[in-house]
Amino acid sequence: MAMLDLLKAEDIKKALDAFVVADSFDHRKFFELVGLRAMGADSVNKVFQALDVDASGFIEEEELKFVLKGFSEDGRDLTDDETKRFLTAADKDGDGKIGMDGTQDMGSATLLC
Ligand SMILES: [Ca+2]
Numbered sequence: 001m002a003m004l005d006l007l008k009a010e011d012i013k014k015a016l017d018a019f020v021v022a023d024s025f026d027h028r029k030f031f032e033l034v035g036l037r038a039m040g041a042d043s044v045n046k047v048f049q050a051l052d053v054d055a056s057g058f059i060e061e062e063e064l065k066f067v068l069k070g071f072s073e074d075g076r077d078l079t080d081d082e083t084k085r086f087l088t089a090a091d092k093d094g095d096g097k098i099g100m101d102g103t104q105d106m107g108s109a110t111l112l113c
Contacts, residue, residue: 002050003050003071006039006043006047006050007034007035007036007047008035011033011034011035012034012071012072015030015033015034015071016068016071016072016074016075016076018030018033020076022076022079022082023079023081023082025078025079025082025085025086027086027089027090034071050070051063051067051070053070057099058097058098058099059097059098059099060097060098061083061087061096061097064078064083064086064098065077065078065080066078067086
C-alpha cells in the first residue's frame with residue numbers, strides 16, 4: 001500500500017515542511033498535519049503497516065529513524081534525539097518498539113497519542 005493512496009501529497013509536503021529543521025520534529029503535530037488524526041482506524045493501520053518496512057508487526061527504532069522517508073522520499077532522517085523522543089512517547093509498554101498493545105487497534109492509538 002503506497003502512502004499516496006492513503007494520504008494527500010500536499011498534506012505530506014506541508015507536514016514535512018513544518019519540521020525541516022533538525023530536532024524540531026513533533027510526531028503528534030506531524031500526524032495531525034499529514035491528516036492522520038482525521039482518518040479512521042483502518043487507514044491509520046494501513047499507514048502503520050507501510051511504515052513497518054520489514055513487516056515485523058512493530059515499528060522499531062531503525063524504522064522510526066527513517067519514518068519521514070516512508071511518507072516521501074524527500075523526507076529527512078530523524079536525528080537520534082528525535083528518534084528517541086518519538087519512541088519514548090509512543091512506546092507504551094517499554095519494549096523499545098511501537099506496535100500492537102493488546103487493548104487497541106494495531107498501532108493506531110499508540111502512534112497518535
Ligand atoms: Ca518492523
